[in-house]
Amino acid sequence: MEKPQAGARGRNGNGGRAERSAQRDPERTRASILAAATQEFAENGMGGARVDAIAERAGINKRMLYHYFGDKEQLYLAVLEEAYIGIRTAEKSINLSDLEPEQGIAELAMFTWRYFLEHPEFLSLLGTENLHRARWLRQSTRLKELHSQLMGKLSELLDRGRAKGLFREDVDPLHLYLTMAALGYFYLSNQYTLSTIFGRDLAERPNLEGWERHIVHVTLASIRR
Amino acid sequence: MEKPQAGARGRNGNGGRAERSAQRDPERTRASILAAATQEFAENGMGGARVDAIAERAGINKRMLYHYFGDKEQLYLAVLEEAYIGIRTAEKSINLSDLEPEQGIAELAMFTWRYFLEHPEFLSLLGTENLHRARWLRQSTRLKELHSQLMGKLSELLDRGRAKGLFREDVDPLHLYLTMAALGYFYLSNQYTLSTIFGRDLAERPNLEGWERHIVHVTLASIRR
DNA sequence: CAACAAAGTAACTGTTTAGTTACTGGCTTG
DNA sequence: CAAGCCAGTAACTAAACAGTTACTTTGTTG
Numbered sequence: 077m078e079k080p081q082a083g084a085r086g087r088n089g090n091g092g093r094a095e096r097s098a099q100r101d102p103e104r105t106r107a108s109i110l111a112a113a114t115q116e117f118a119e120n121g122m123g124g125a126r127v128d129a130i131a132e133r134a135g136i137n138k139r140m141l142y143h144y145f146g147d148k149e150q151l152y153l154a155v156l157e158e159a160y161i162g163i164r165t166a167e168k169s170i171n172l173s174d175l176e177p178e179q180g181i182a183e184l185a186m187f188t189w190r191y192f193l194e195h196p197e198f199l200s201l202l203g204t205e206n207l208h209r210a211r212w213l214r215q216s217t218r219l220k221e222l223h224s225q226l227m228g229k230l231s232e233l234l235d236r237g238r239a240k241g242l243f244r245e246d247v248d249p250l251h252l253y254l255t256m257a258a259l260g261y262f263y264l265s266n267q268y269t270l271s272t273i274f275g276r277d278l279a280e281r282p283n284l285e286g287w288e289r290h291i292v293h294v295t296l297a298s299i300r301r
Numbered sequence: 302m303e304k305p306q307a308g309a310r311g312r313n314g315n316g317g318r319a320e321r322s323a324q325r326d327p328e329r330t331r332a333s334i335l336a337a338a339t340q341e342f343a344e345n346g347m348g349g350a351r352v353d354a355i356a357e358r359a360g361i362n363k364r365m366l367y368h369y370f371g372d373k374e375q376l377y378l379a380v381l382e383e384a385y386i387g388i389r390t391a392e393k394s395i396n397l398s399d400l401e402p403e404q405g406i407a408e409l410a411m412f413t414w415r416y417f418l419e420h421p422e423f424l425s426l427l428g429t430e431n432l433h434r435a436r437w438l439r440q441s442t443r444l445k446e447l448h449s450q451l452m453g454k455l456s457e458l459l460d461r462g463r464a465k466g467l468f469r470e471d472v473d474p475l476h477l478y479l480t481m482a483a484l485g486y487f488y489l490s491n492q493y494t495l496s497t498i499f500g501r502d503l504a505e506r507p508n509l510e511g512w513e514r515h516i517v518h519v520t521l522a523s524i525r526r
Numbered sequence: 527c528a529a530c531a532a533a534g535t536a537a538c539t540g541t542t543t544a545g546t547t548a549c550t551g552g553c554t555t556g
Numbered sequence: 557c558a559a560g561c562c563a564g565t566a567a568c569t570a571a572a573c574a575g576t577t578a579c580t581t582t583g584t585t586g
Contacts, residue, residue: 100533100582121432124348127574137535142575202494203428207346210493224498250499251515254488261491262483268435269427273449274475290476298519325552325563352544362565364546373544 106144108134114155118197121204122152153212159198160219163191167225177237178296185295189260189288199265226253243299259291331369333359339380343422346429347377378437384423385444388416392450402462403521410520414485414513424490451478468524484516
């Protein structure tokens with residue numbers, strides 16, 4: 077993340093350390109705007125988010141927000157792009173080649189679940205984006221090129237499992253991915269209405285753990301012979 | 302829906318027909334505000350919905366909206382309540398007592414899927430409500446009393462299936478319900494981002510039919526012995 | 527070190543927004 | 557049939573909002 081600054085030598089008079097001035101720091105300002113905007117958009121959606129609130133959260137002047145991002149819509153797009161890049165990056169780091177097919181599928185299901193659990197802002201942004209029928213996602217050339225890493229890994233595991241006679245012949249990798257994602261997404265994104273209606277707090281530890289086991293169980297049951 | 306009006310006899314001079322004045326019609330005004338508000342909130346969320354837009358859609362004066370519903374929040378709550386009443390009413394009409402357990406579960410899964418498919422505004426309102434952590438749902442005593450009819454039917458079918466040795470012993474009815482709902486909800490509510498990213502239009506007829514079969518398959522596979 | 531560019535501030539602007547006021551016209555009931 | 561309430565209208569208001577202007581400060585470079 078730290079980009080070496082031009083003319084860093086002797087800068088600031090603090091013995092060549094790569095520290096930037098406490099007063100001016102474009103990278104840090106940009107990053108804190110993006111972080112604040114992520115929070116604000118995730119909490120309030122596109123229509124409910126307030127530019128002034130983002131500026132205040134970020135501890136910067138509103139003018140800077142326009143300076144770095146153009147306008148509210150472009151800032152939202154930057155937030156969305158960063159969120160997608162986050163999950164795609166995390167997906168890359170999974171290594172399944174040593175695992176048995178069933179264990180590999182289970183790992184992917186748990187990865188998806190845990191990523192959703194640890195990144196509620198990502199779920200929320202997905203919800204907002206879908207409310208607007210992917211208006212900004214469709215605009216983003218960056219994101220359209222950013223394919224899910226999971227689909228390839230899933231296909232490879234399915235092939236191996238099929239060869240071993242473990243999985244059914246007609247499993248569609250997309251259906252499998254959607255199944256895992258759906259079970260995690262719905263439980264978490266709808267936890268507030270569900271908890272209210274069923275009078276059972278879905279966010280409690282044992283319930284979360286139970287649902288993780290359930291996702292793995294359902295996913296595997298749906299593809300086994 | 303038609304409520305008999307006080308002093309209906311001879312009213313309006315049109316031979317006792319239960320038609321109300323073309324000029325003044327509280328019921329119809331209320332209903333058209335509610336319908337317009339449902340559209341507007343579903344399309345734009347709570348933060349994005351505009352009171353003026355609702356009034357215009359309903360073809361009424363904005364003042365009437367405040368007259369009948371108090372303010373924007375109370376109008377939103379009325380919309381939410383009506384939406385929940387809609388699905389709960391539809392759930393009531395399902396009769397499964399003649400069906401075999403497996404067939405009954407399949408019917409419930411298809412019912413949920415088709416209801417979601419035909420009522421996109423309900424899904425959207427759920428999304429909005431969850432964005433706000435069920436803020437209005439929790440306020441509504443009416444809705445907290447309105448339990449899902451599906452859970453009872455589901456439990457009965459599970460008992461019958463278990464007795465016949467068809468289903469596993471440890472199936473949690475709530476988990477089963479959440480599974481069916483999750484598969485339908487996620488596919489539809491996230492169809493725009495998913496279609497964009499996977500380059501495959503999830504709203505196309507064959508894809509929708511394929512997903513319905515998939516939901517039934519996954520649901521049953523997850524509870525069979 | 528002068529000249530310039532980039533980073534940052536404060537105060538402002540025009541528009542949109544939820545909600546209100548002050549009023550008119552029609553229906554029902556004593 | 558008059559008194560009063562209910563349905564409805566148009567124009568208004570105060571606040572909130574996204575975005576801008578005019579300016580200052582800080583750092584870099586020929």
